[in-house]
Amino acid sequence: MRIAVASGKGGTGKTTVAANLAVTLARHGQTVAYVDCDVEAPNGHLFLKPIPVGEVGVSRLVPRVNPGQCLRCGACARFCRFNAIVCLTDRTLVYDELCHSCGGCVRVCPSEALTEVPHPMGVVKTGVAGAVRCVSGTLDVGESTSPPVIRAAKQAAPPASWVILDAPPGTACPMVETVRDCDYVLLVTEPTPFGLHDLRLAAEVMRTLHLNFGVVVNRADPGAPETRAWCEQGRVPILAEIPDSAAIARAYAQGRLIVEALPGLEPLFDQLIARLGAEVHREIREEGGVLA
Amino acid sequence: MPEAAALFELVVLSGKGGTGKTCVTASLAALAHEPVLADCDVDASNLPLVLNPQPQRRESFTGGLRAHIQSDRCSACGKCQEVCRFAAIALDGPGNGCVPRTYRVDTAACEGCGVCEYCCAGHAIDLRPADSGEWFVSDTRYGPLVHAGLHPGEGNSGKLVMLVREQARQIAAATGRRLILMDGPPGIGCPVIASLTGATRMLVITEPTPSGEHDLERMLALGRHFGVPAWVCVNKHDLNPAMATHMERHAVERGATVVGRIPYDPEVTAAQRQGRPLVEMNRGPAATAIAGLWQRIRAEGSVLINVND
Numbered sequence: 351m352r353i354a355v356a357s358g359k360g361g362t363g364k365t366t367v368a369a370n371l372a373v374t375l376a377r378h379g380q381t382v383a384y385v386d387c388d389v390e391a392p393n394g395h396l397f398l399k400p401i402p403v404g405e406v407g408v409s410r411l412v413p414r415v416n417p418g419q420c421l422r423c424g425a426c427a428r429f430c431r432f433n434a435i436v437c438l439t440d441r442t443l444v445y446d447e448l449c450h451s452c453g454g455c456v457r458v459c460p461s462e463a464l465t466e467v468p469h470p471m472g473v474v475k476t477g478v479a480g481a482v483r484c485v486s487g488t489l490d491v492g493e494s495t496s497p498p499v500i501r502a503a504k505q506a507a508p509p510a511s512w513v514i515l516d517a518p519p520g521t522a523c524p525m526v527e528t529v530r531d532c533d534y535v536l537l538v539t540e541p542t543p544f545g546l547h548d549l550r551l552a553a554e555v556m557r558t559l560h561l562n563f564g565v566v567v568n569r570a571d572p573g574a575p576e577t578r579a580w581c582e583q584g585r586v587p588i589l590a591e592i593p594d595s596a597a598i599a600r601a602y603a604q605g606r607l608i609v610e611a612l613p614g615l616e617p618l619f620d621q622l623i624a625r626l627g628a629e630v631h632r633e634i635r636e637e638g639g640v641l642a
Numbered sequence: 643m644p645e646a647a648a649l650f651e652l653v654v655l656s657g658k659g660g661t662g663k664t665c666v667t668a669s670l671a672a673l674a675h676e677p678v679l680a681d682c683d684v685d686a687s688n689l690p691l692v693l694n695p696q697p698q699r700r701e702s703f704t705g706g707l708r709a710h711i712q713s714d715r716c717s718a719c720g721k722c723q724e725v726c727r728f729a730a731i732a733l734d735g736p737g738n739g740c741v742p743r744t745y746r747v748d749t750a751a752c753e754g755c756g757v758c759e760y761c762c763a764g765h766a767i768d769l770r771p772a773d774s775g776e777w778f779v780s781d782t783r784y785g786p787l788v789h790a791g792l793h794p795g796e797g798n799s800g801k802l803v804m805l806v807r808e809q810a811r812q813i814a815a816a817t818g819r820r821l822i823l824m825d826g827p828p829g830i831g832c833p834v835i836a837s838l839t840g841a842t843r844m845l846v847i848t849e850p851t852p853s854g855e856h857d858l859e860r861m862l863a864l865g866r867h868f869g870v871p872a873w874v875c876v877n878k879h880d881l882n883p884a885m886a887t888h889m890e891r892h893a894v895e896r897g898a899t900v901v902g903r904i905p906y907d908p909e910v911t912a913a914q915r916q917g918r919p920l921v922e923m924n925r926g927p928a929a930t931a932i933a934g935l936w937q938r939i940r941a942e943g944s945v946l947i948n949v950n951d
Contacts, residue, residue, distance in 0.1 A: 358686045360659010360828035365853065390829035391658050391860065393853040431707065431755055452727050452755030491860055492867040494800065494832040519659040519828050522685040523797035526750050542914050544664065548686040555794040559750065603882045605852040 351630060352513045354387075354529040357538045358548025360519035363568035363592065364388070364538050367622075368516040369397045370608050371536075374619040375512050376481035377609075383510040384479075387528040388518040389472060389487040389499040396605050400477030400484035408487070408502040409468035410451040410495075415442045419463035426455035426464060447494065472499035474506045483508045497527040504528075521551045526559065534630050535563040536589065541574030549577070553586065562633045566622070569594035587629060590622040649814055650943055651807075651822045651841040653682065653870075657857030659828035661849045662877040665910055666932060667825040668692045668919035671784045673936040678819045679782065680810040681789040682837040683827040684775065684802045692917055695780030695787050703790065703805065705774030705798030707754035709747045711735060715766035716744035722758035722767060731758065750795050774798055777806060779813070784919075786813050799827070803836035830864045838868055843943065845873045845901070846893075850885040858889060862896045872898040873942070875935055879903040901942065902935030904928050 355368040365388070372384040386394040413426070413435070424437040434448035435455055446469050456464045471493045477484045487503030489496050496518065507513050517528040529535050535556055539549040549565065556563040565581055567574050570591035581588050592598070592608075592615075601611035609616050654667045667689060671679050681689040709730070711722070718741040723731040728751050735746035747758075749772065759767040774797075777790035788809045790802050810822045826837040826844075838844060844865050848858040858874070865872045874893040879886035890900045907928035913920040921929045 359688070360656075360686075361661060362659075388829075390831045390834075391853070391857045393658070393856060396852040396856060429756065429760070450753050450755055452753065452757050453725070454755055454757040454760060457725075457757065457760060489831060491830060491863040492835075494835045496829075496831045520685040520799075521794045522792060522799045522833070523750075523795075524829075524831065526795050530750070542911055543691050543917065544688045544914060547688060547691060551686060551794050558795050599881060603851045603885070 351511060352515065352532040353626065354515040354517050354532040354535045355538060356517035356525055356529055356535055356552060357519055358521055358552035359539070359545055362538045362540045362545060364519070365393050365397065365516055366568070366602065366608065367536060367538050367566050368514050369394050370619050371622065372398070372482045372514045373480070373607055373609055374616065374623060378623065380512050381510040382481065383483045383485065383507045383513045384516065385503055385507045385513060386486040386516045387500045387503055388516055389489040389496045389503065390518060390524070392486050392488050394516050395477070395484065395486050397607050398479040398482060398484055400479040402475060402477045404476045406474050406506070407470055408472040408474055408499050409470045410498050411453065411466035412446045412449045412451060412469040413444050413455050413464045414467050415444060416463045416465065417441065419461050421461050421463070423460060425458045425460060429454050429458045450495070471495070472502070474499070474502050476506060483510060496524045500524060500527045521555050526555065529561060530559060532561065534626065534633070535561050536566050536626070537563055538566045538568055539577060540569045541567060541577050546577050546580060550580070553584065562629070564589040564629055567591045587625070589625040589629065590618060592618065648820050649811070649822065650820060651824065652843050652845060652943070653824040653826050653837050653841045654845045654847060655826040655834060655838065655861060656828060656847045657830060657861035658848070658853050661847045661854060662904070662910070663847050664688045664692070664825050665914065665920060666847050666875070666877070667823060669921040669929070669932045670936055671823055672919040672921050673933065674784070674821055674823060676819050677785045677821045677823045678810045678814045678817070679785055679787040680806050680822060680824045681787065682803045682806055682824050682833065684790040684799050684806065684833065685792045685827070687789050687791055689825045690780070690787065690789050692914060692919055693782040693784065693787060694917060695778070695782050695789065697778045697780045699779040701777055702773060703775040703777055703802055704771045705796060705801055706772055707756070707769040708749045708752045708772040709754065709756070709758050709767055710770050711745050711747055712766050712768070713744040714738050715764050717741060717764050718744055719763065720745070721761050721763065725757050725761045727757070728753050753797065772796070775802055777802065777809070779809060785819065786817070788813065800832040800836035803833045807837070830860050834864070835868070838864065838870055841870050843873055844870050845875065845939070846898070847875055847877050848889065849878050850876055850882040850889060855885065855889050858893065862893065862898055866897070873901040873939065874898045875900070875902045875904060877904045878906040880905045899942065901938045902931060904931040904935070
């Protein structure tokens with residue numbers, strides 16, 4: 351089961367939900383992998399505190415020009431849609447930071463003057479936090495494209511009955527890259543105008559990608575009438591409501607998990623798991639029904 | 643061009659989301675003298691929610707190209723899928739009489755590089771402009787606002803951010819305004835880099851939590867990488883005063899200037915619910931702190947502007 355935890359707005363509690371969910375699943379005896387796909391601001395390790403196991407670099411391919419073979423014909427520069435190659439009369443220049451690593455320039459070069467070399471762009475770390483296997487992707491500072499690091503982190507996830515993917519905020523390509531092949535997506539929101547506005551955008555992405563999703567309302571006191579009304583109207587299930595509490599904020603500020611710092615709130619995540627399981631199985635049944 | 647030289651571009655960033663960028667930007671918009679406002683968080687644009695913008699201009703945004711496979715010409719040879727580096731092509735298109743299934747492009751994954759088009763022996767692929775979003779110029783009571791909305795799931799947010807900034811610069815040049823105030827996106831990737839490059843200063847809004855600290859470090863490194871000096875403000879500093887102090891000291895060691903701290907205040911959410919900048923409500927400790935923050939920024943920034951006068 352692959353579950354992504356996402357949100358339109360940042361800072362709504364994705365990492366809180368994902369990390370507590372992972373630990374609670376492990377307590378239920380499930381095999382769990384937690385994958386931090388928020389590679390621009392990966393924070394799950396600050397709460398799960400995994401013991402490091404391994405680390406692999408992530409790189410992308412960029413072209414290098416062999417000046418002896420280059421005819422300065424400009425075919426590569428004309429082909430590149432990202433303006434990453436400039437062909438001057440005496441040399442051909444490559445701008446690695448603009449390159450999308452499509453490999454097109456190498457294909458169009460008539461004199462085989464281009465070869466591809468790896469350009470480092472991030473790292474994927476693996477570790478264990480109790481029974482939770484952890485994977486965390488980190489984008490190098492100054493690199494602009496996170497999807498390749500997200501892909502690498504997802505591929506590094508060990509086999510587990512539950513894979514929890516902690517998604518980056520927003521609705522653009524890094525979020526899409528994280529959620530695109532998941533069985534279910536939890537959208538974490540907060541009952542503020544910003545929270546609801548961005549929840550709607552995130553829900554639109556889910557519908558565009560034909561993904562099943564439900565909502566977790568964080569800081570849910572003193573009630574979230576607008577969020578609830580919107581969910582009811584769109585028949586979006588609310589799977590959990592996490593109360594707005596100073597104790598939770600304090601635990602977070604100390605880098606502690608809710609289920610560890612506040613055992614009284616453990617049933618909240620037990621219930622989330624039960625509802626999540628029911629939702630995923632209902633979707634499978636219904637889709638099976640349609641096919642039959 | 644002395645006017646262009648005197649332009650001050652201030653971008654509000656955070657690394658971690660939800661630390662209060664938009665709240666602070668909206669209040670600075672209310673406090674600043676004749677700013678041009680720009681919402682560079684184009685995939686979750688929230689500044690318009692508290693500035694009651696009246697749209698004056700609306701344009702569509704073509705983010706780039708997307709490959710399109712004409713299923714009637716596709717022989718299902720699979721070359722396009724083989725050469726695509728973005729896993730954007732799948733064998734799930736409609737049949738065409740010759741083959742039961744054809745290849746189809748997943749437009750969410752396609753980056754429009756054109757390699758599949760180049761390699762397709764049957765000339766079944768062409769690149770088409772993608773309608774990726776829209777952008778607006780609106781009037782607000784504090785000045786013109788350039789904002790945008792990327793269609794959900796689209797890429798190319800960096801390009802849309804560049805466009806928003808360029809429009810803001812044009813408005814500044816045309817109206818003689820000298821401050822562009824930008825609300826930035828979370829993270830440190832493509833849209834953040836597009837918001838940051840060439841800016842005069844970045845204002846990093848952070849919070850005293852392990853995540854806030856971790857992401858501040860990366861944000862300051864990004865600022866150094868692109869040569870943009872940083873101002874730092876710890877929001878909700880009273881959540882963990884010791885950590886806030888530690889973060890401020892650390893920021894100074896990294897070459898940043900601490901320009902203020904804001905206490906936790908329920909009025910912040912109340913203002914957001916009313917759709918207004920916090921300082922308009924003019925009460926509570928956070929509003930007072932943001933007013934102080936602006937005084938400090940003005941003192942620091944006026945030096946920079948006056949140099950070019």
